[in-house]
Amino acid sequence: MATRSSGLGQGRLIGTAQSVLDWLDQVPAALPALVLRLGVALAFWRSGLTKLPFGNDTVITLFREEYRVPVLPPELAAYLATTIELSCPVLLLLGLLTRPAAAVMLAQTLVIQLFVYPENYPDHLLWAGPLLYLVLRGAGRWSLDAAIRDRMLGAGQ
Template sequence: MNDQIISPKCGWAVALFTRALGWLECIPYTFLAIPLRLAMATVFWNSAMTKLASWDTAIALFTDEYRVPILPPELAAYLAVSIELTTPILLVLGLATRPAAAVMLGMTAIIEVFVYPQAWPTHIQWAAMLLVLLARGPGKLSIDWLIRQRMLGNGR
């Protein structure tokens, strides 16, 4: 039936496309997880560095612009910087990747809902990357994978 739909003139293009899809589908998840981990680590790390460059400005932002509900601005700033300093390191190492991704996803949701709702195109990209890491983990090039292998008795 495909022979009737696809003209012989396009056969080479279909074969090339099919071969390319096969190659793409063979890429190990580990190699896909690395840029996800590094991208999200960079976003959060850079945010921490900006806050630490001028702590007074950071507190002013949390007081005047961010206005996270319930939390006092100083506490919100300390919590944000603590998350932005620790979770990127965990992602880069591939250590506690799923909990780190969950915390980052929670922080992203708070930023989206309470601080910058108009930035949803960026936040949905962050959420997509974090959801993949949450669902699939860091891949084999990670401390998490080494720990799991050791715990399962496969790390010999």
């Protein structure tokens, strides 16, 4: 008798688990894409805000003495990093030009990883994962990219 009731309990558990999985399968892929866009955008935006105002001597000194990005002069590296960190997050937030913006941010992440803070790979993986997803899959349905694509291809009519 104990085996039969435990079998029924196990069946209910499997049924409940399947119901939860079915419910999760109904969540639109646009939701995690939006969360990934917002999360990585916030990390870069906050970094960009610390570099304002443009041309700030403290920021130039930071690029000259600590970051030491190869090839680029510190002034150019500072302006470029700040511009990326303040413009690309806005594009991600809007879901506009998402793939190019994410690719630029991913390239910046790789430069930071390789040349500036190689020991901070756990943080950089937290940025690179969402950015790689956005480069490969795009912004999702809840984006201006999708609206423009639908309009251009006539899918929205």
